[in-house]
Amino acid sequence: MRFRLHWSPTSPYVRKVMVAAHELGLADRIDLVPTRVETVVADVAADNPLGRVPALVLPDGTTLFDSLVIAEFLNETGGGTLFPRPGPERWRTLTLHALAQGIIDAAIAIVAERRRPGAERSPAFVAARQAEIGRALDALERNIPASTPDIGTITVAAGLGYVDFRLPDDAWRSSRPRLAAWFAAFAQRPSMAATKPPPA
Amino acid sequence: MKLYFAALSPFVRKVRVAAMELGLDKRIELVTVATTPVAMSAELAKVNPLGKLPALVADDGDLLFDSAVIVEYLDALAGGGKIIPATGPARWRVKRTEALADGLADAAILVRYETFLRPPEKQWADWIAGQKQKVAQALDALEGQSWLFDDKVDAGKIAVGCALGYLDLRFADLGWRKKCETLGRWYDGFAKRPSMEATKPSAS
Numbered sequence: 001m002r003f004r005l006h007w008s009p010t011s012p013y014v015r016k017v018m019v020a021a022h023e024l025g026l027a028d029r030i031d032l033v034p035t036r037v038e039t040v041v042a043d044v045a046a047d048n049p050l051g052r053v054p055a056l057v058l059p060d061g062t063t064l065f066d067s068l069v070i071a072e073f074l075n076e077t078g079g080g081t082l083f084p085r086p087g088p089e090r091w092r093t094l095t096l097h098a099l100a101q102g103i104i105d106a107a108i109a110i111v112a113e114r115r116r117p118g119a120e121r122s123p124a125f126v127a128a129r130q131a132e133i134g135r136a137l138d139a140l141e142r143n144i145p146a147s148t149p150d151i152g153t154i155t156v157a158a159g160l161g162y163v164d165f166r167l168p169d170d171a172w173r174s175s176r177p178r179l180a181a182w183f184a185a186f187a188q189r190p191s192m193a194a195t196k197p198p199p200a
Numbered sequence: 201m202k203l204y205f206a207a208l209s210p211f212v213r214k215v216r217v218a219a220m221e222l223g224l225d226k227r228i229e230l231v232t233v234a235t236t237p238v239a240m241s242a243e244l245a246k247v248n249p250l251g252k253l254p255a256l257v258a259d260d261g262d263l264l265f266d267s268a269v270i271v272e273y274l275d276a277l278a279g280g281g282k283i284i285p286a287t288g289p290a291r292w293r294v295k296r297t298e299a300l301a302d303g304l305a306d307a308a309i310l311v312r313y314e315t316f317l318r319p320p321e322k323q324w325a326d327w328i329a330g331q332k333q334k335v336a337q338a339l340d341a342l343e344g345q346s347w348l349f350d351d352k353v354d355a356g357k358i359a360v361g362c363a364l365g366y367l368d369l370r371f372a373d374l375g376w377r378k379k380c381e382t383l384g385r386w387y388d389g390f391a392k393r394p395s396m397e398a399t400k401p402s403a404s
Contacts (some may be wrong), residue, residue, distance in 0.1 A: 041333065049341035050303040050334050064292055066299040068268070073292055086276040091262060094269040101266075102250035112327075120324045128238045135249035 001077075004057040005070075006044045007032040010197045012104045012162035013067040014054045019154045020071040022191035024078035030056075068097065071151055082150050096145060096152030099136055103159040106132045111166050133163065133170070141176040147185060157186045165197050202257040203270075204244055205230040208401045210305040210366035211267040212254040217358045218271045220395035222278040227259075237313055268298060271355050283355045293347075297356025304338035305363040307331040312370050335367070335374075343380040353393075361390045369401050 007014050021027040035043040041051030047063040048055035056064045056073070064070050075082045084090040106129040113126050145153045160183045163170055173180035186192065203219075205212050219225040233253065235241035240251035248255040248265050255265040256273070264270050275284045285291040311331045314323055342348070342360060364387045367374055377384035390396060 041330070045337055049300065049337035050307070051337065052303070062289075062292070064296055066303070069292065069295040069299050072295070076287065086272075086280060088260075088262060091258075091264050091269065091273050094272070095264050098266040098269055099249065102252065106250075116324050116327070120322050122318055122322045124238055125318070128240070131240070132250055135245060135251075139249040 001059055002029050002031060004031045004033055006047060006053045006055040007034055008053050011053050012158045015195045016067050016155050016158040017054045017070050018195045019158060019191045020074055020082055022194055023082065023149045024074055024080045026074055026078050093150050093152040097155045099139065100155035100159045103133050103136045104162055107162055107167055137172050137176055137179060141179045144178050144182050157183060157192060201228045201259055202231050203228050204247060204253055204255040205232050206253050209253050210362040213362045213399045214267050214359050215254050215270050216399045217362060217395040218274050218283060218355060220398060221353050222274055222282055224274055224278060236317060238317060283353060294354045294356040298359040300338055300341060301359035301363040304335055305366050307334040308366055308371060339376050339380050343383045348386045357390065361387065361396055369403055
């Protein structure tokens, strides 16, 4: 069974799905349909009315989104362990995912703010998103994730990779040495190397 | 359990409706917080570093967010598979619907923030138009989905109901029912459920 994935090389939500696919041994069953941020709504709208990547198209034409739903579907398809069964471990993993997703959402919001015409940018809004990212990173530093891949740790890694990619001036490592070490180790995984965004 | 709560949030409402449908609402104590994207509640930030609602503190002290996780947790607490099928195509349809409805609500909230929280000179017309397009496309995708009318309540339908309720609350002049008559009929029926009535927001 093959799948089509609406894809972009720089989207952290796409990266999360692709890291999961690599970890599950499913990456070579996914045909990538590239799109760009300028055209994503028009390109993807037929398969995801929200006009967002990633969206996965199954052989019967069913479409799946968002990235968490796709990742869980791939995990079930591949018989993986990226999503623990219902119980405390699952809730911790999914809450870690939500925390990391919040980092990504805030970073994307900052990037979107920069794309605005100059006069329409709001420094207060950007500062609030930066504070969100900072608090989330502090929470991770206090409670370092496991070294094994699951949907929580994969999303933390995709989020940190995106902060490095789009917000290179954010010196997040300086006050968070343990998280920096965690990310340096996790980034060595072949799934992470295979999905690294191209140079900005 | 303690649920961090704001009366007008469609995502908090989703959790409350789910809890009532699962018969768990009596076990949930609501903790009211006032928070916006630029004025974070300090109390909430202690629980959820992102400062977002809803967040749940379980009886064992475990902390859960976001709304999709909390709904799944409540479903498991009620025995599992009640409003989210455990596996297979039925699960993906419910989860996809929840993601679509949450995305609709997200886009509507972004329009609301843009026009309500930003001074007029910092609002971006193209951005607002883009978010409104997402709302319109999501509504079109929900229109005519016959399974909405089967008699089973699930997390997807609950999310759709709460997203549409948010549109009626904040964008009463949108007139979405004109183009989406069938969806409107479904919503008017769903909104009469006691769980929806009990959690109905009012912008007083």
